[in-house]
Amino acid sequence: MPDKLMTLREAIATYVEDGMTVALEGFSHLIPFAAAHEIIRQGRRDLTLCRMTPDIISDQLIAADCVSKLVASFFASGSAGSLYEIRRRIESHDPVALEVEEYSHYGMVCRYQAGAAGLPFFPLRSYAGSDLPRINPNIRLVEDPFSGGSVYVVPPLNPDVTIIHAQRADRSGNVQIWGIAGVQQEAVYAAKKAIVVVEEIVDDDVIRSDPSRTLVPSHAVDAV
Structure with a gap:
C-alpha cells in the first residue's frame, strides 16, 4: 500500500x-x-x-x-x-x-449520503412545516413516483x-x-x-x- x-x-x-x-x-x-x-x-x-x-x-x-x-x-x-x-x-x-x-442537520447528512453514493438527490420528510425550503431554493418538493404524494429532496x-x-x-x-x-x-x-x-x-x-x-x-x- x-x-x-x-x-x-x-x-x-x-x-x-x-x-x-x-x-x-x-x-x-x-x-x-x-x-x-x-x-x-x-x-x-x-x-x-x-x-x-x-x-x-x-x-x-x-x-x-x-x-x-x-x-x-x-x-x-x-x-x-x-x-x-x-x-x-x-x-x-x-x-x-x-x-x-x-x-437541517439531517439535510446535511442526506447531502453527504447522496454525494457518497453518486445519487442525484436524497429524499427526506423532515422539512414539512419548516421555513427552510422558503429561504433555500435547493430544498425542493418533488412528486413521489410510488405513492403519488410529494417529498422534499436535497442535492448531493x-x-x-x-x-x-x-x-x-x-x-x-x-x-x-x-x-x-x-x-x-x-x-x-x-x-x-x-x-x-x-x-x-x-x-x-x-x-x-x-x-x-x-x-x-x-x-x-x-x-x-
Whole structure:
C-alpha cells in the first residue's frame, strides 16, 4: 500500500486551493481544529466551507477572510458563546456579507449520503412545516413516483476536499475512529480528495487487530 503520511502543512498546501469547496467535519473530540488553523496560516481565500455545526473554527476561518460561502446547519459554539464573526457578517454585513446555504442537520447528512453514493438527490420528510425550503431554493418538493404524494429532496454534496480528525491511522490511510463518529465516513466518500489528521500513526497489525474501528479505509484517503 502507498505511504500517504505527510505533514499537515504539506497536506493543506497540496490539496486545498483558493476557491475550493472544503468540508471540515467532526464533533466534539473529532473537530479538525489543527487543519482549520493551517488553512488560516496558509492564507487560503474564497473557500466554500461545509460544516454541519458551524462553531468556533468556522468563525475563525470566516474572520480570517478564508471563507466567502458557508453551507451548514445548526449554528452553535457550545460553551464558547455566540458566533460573533458569523453574526456580524449575516446580520450587519460587517465588513462584507457572508453567503449562507442553510439546511437541517439531517439535510446535511442526506447531502453527504447522496454525494457518497453518486445519487442525484436524497429524499427526506423532515422539512414539512419548516421555513427552510422558503429561504433555500435547493430544498425542493418533488412528486413521489410510488405513492403519488410529494417529498422534499436535497442535492448531493461533493466537496473538492474533506478534512476530518481521527484518533489513529496507519501510514496507508486506514483510519480508526471511536466516540461520536458523526458524518465523517460519508463526507470522505463524497469528496474528490480527503485529508485525515490523526493523533497517532500505528503499525498495520494494530489496525488489523481491531478492524471494527476502521471507519475510513485507505482507498478513500489521500493524505494522513
